[in-house]
Amino acid sequence: MARRSAEISKPIVSKSAAHRASDRFLAGLTDSPRVTFVSHVQPDPDSLGSMLGLSHLVNTRLRIPTRITRDGLICRAENQEMVRALDIELTPIEGITAMPHEAVVMVDSQPHTGRHSFNGELPLYAVIDHHTTPGDVRGVPFVDLRPTLGATCTLVTRYLIEQNVPLSPRVATALYYGIETEVSGYPREATEADDSALHYLFPLVDKTALARIRNAKLPHSHFAVLLQALQNSTLYDRVLISWIDNLSQPEQAAQIVDYLVRLDQVDWALCGGICNGTLILSMRTSLQGVQAGDLLRQVVGKFGKAGGHDRRAGGAISVQKRSPNDLRHLKDELKKRLLSALNIADQHGHPLVPIPTLSH
Numbered sequence: 001m002a003r004r005s006a007e008i009s010k011p012i013v014s015k016s017a018a019h020r021a022s023d024r025f026l027a028g029l030t031d032s033p034r035v036t037f038v039s040h041v042q043p044d045p046d047s048l049g050s051m052l053g054l055s056h057l058v059n060t061r062l063r064i065p066t067r068i069t070r071d072g073l074i075c076r077a078e079n080q081e082m083v084r085a086l087d088i089e090l091t092p093i094e095g096i097t098a099m100p101h102e103a104v105v106m107v108d109s110q111p112h113t114g115r116h117s118f119n120g121e122l123p124l125y126a127v128i129d130h131h132t133t134p135g136d137v138r139g140v141p142f143v144d145l146r147p148t149l150g151a152t153c154t155l156v157t158r159y160l161i162e163q164n165v166p167l168s169p170r171v172a173t174a175l176y177y178g179i180e181t182e183v184s185g186y187p188r189e190a191t192e193a194d195d196s197a198l199h200y201l202f203p204l205v206d207k208t209a210l211a212r213i214r215n216a217k218l219p220h221s222h223f224a225v226l227l228q229a230l231q232n233s234t235l236y237d238r239v240l241i242s243w244i245d246n247l248s249q250p251e252q253a254a255q256i257v258d259y260l261v262r263l264d265q266v267d268w269a270l271c272g273g274i275c276n277g278t279l280i281l282s283m284r285t286s287l288q289g290v291q292a293g294d295l296l297r298q299v300v301g302k303f304g305k306a307g308g309h310d311r312r313a314g315g316a317i318s319v320q321k322r323s324p325n326d327l328r329h330l331k332d333e334l335k336k337r338l339l340s341a342l343n344i345a346d347q348h349g350h351p352l353v354p355i356p357t358l359s360h
């Protein structure tokens with residue numbers, strides 16, 4: 001552990017070629033006819049930026065064609081704008097077929113963590129990730145996991161610097177935004193390596209495209225869901241729990257909980273909502289060193305899957321076969337487990353905002 005943090009805290013500089021991860025990564029790809037990149041469902045800026053950056057690395061250094069895939073939909077308005085503004089071509093993961101000896105590289109996720117539809121239909125050549133959620137990487141020839149890093153894009157930026165690959169504004173903007181979105185919360189989940197990468201990329205970024213992405217127009221459903229979330233938020237001591245009946249897209253739970261955890265009375269916020277027969281959970285904390293990912297995994301247990309980082313966690317539980325009554329029990333059980341894990345005795349709570357009675 002000590003060795004890893006020492007390595008991470010170094011500025012981004014070239015090491016001797018024999019020890020560089022980027023050399024080993026490229027060396028295993030020289031005989032591939034094509035490289036396909038896969039990531040987690042509802043790809044976020046970190047996964048999109050990582051796939052684009054590595055694709056640029058492979059194209060430039062090996063002159064091998066690449067494919068970037070999309071698992072599920074890109075829902076968040078900012079992420080849709082990122083794809084549009086940076087013209088990222090995405091192949092839907094469903095039904096992709098591979099050429100003989102084609103290499104598949106998974107980024108920003110690990111196999112068998114329940115975060116993707118890709119489950120070993122094609123053998124993986126590499127897994128490059130920064131999540132603490134343990135996946136099954138047995139038999140994968142190239143594995144580079146850096147759970148201390150704030151973003152996978154930081155690792156990819158490092159590979160590109162090591163290989164002296166010039167970056168276009170498009171690739172630099174994708175990597176920059178990928179890191180920015182992962183490390184923008186407070187307390188920051190960033191290392192010196194993330195800041196070095198941001199510092200390296202910033203002069204190369206297309207600032208107009210970046211501003212367009214950051215300020216993407218929001219759909220009407222965003223405001224409808226926000227109102228529903230506010231009206232269904234309950235405070236239990238230092239914890240806020242918010243239930244939304246219907247999310248129009250799964251990432252709304254994360255967008256809402258990012259906002260709710262800023263309430264000055266709480267250290268923890270959990271938001272859950274139903275989207276296409278799945279209860280999507282998103283949790284945030286403003287405390288440091290508490291391993292929110294592990295905590296949510298413990299709360300969700302066998303009901304479904306969960307994982308994440310120190311301050312941020314997400315989970316999913318299939319509720320397709322549950323009656324409304326079953327669903328109520330499930331939410332109640334999740335609440336009880338969370339409050340007990342955090343040693344909170346207040347089981348009843350009180351509403352965040354009383355529902356207003358309109359005067360006209």
Ligand SMILES: [Mn+2]
Nearest residue numbers: 046108151152
């Ligand atoms: Mn990430």
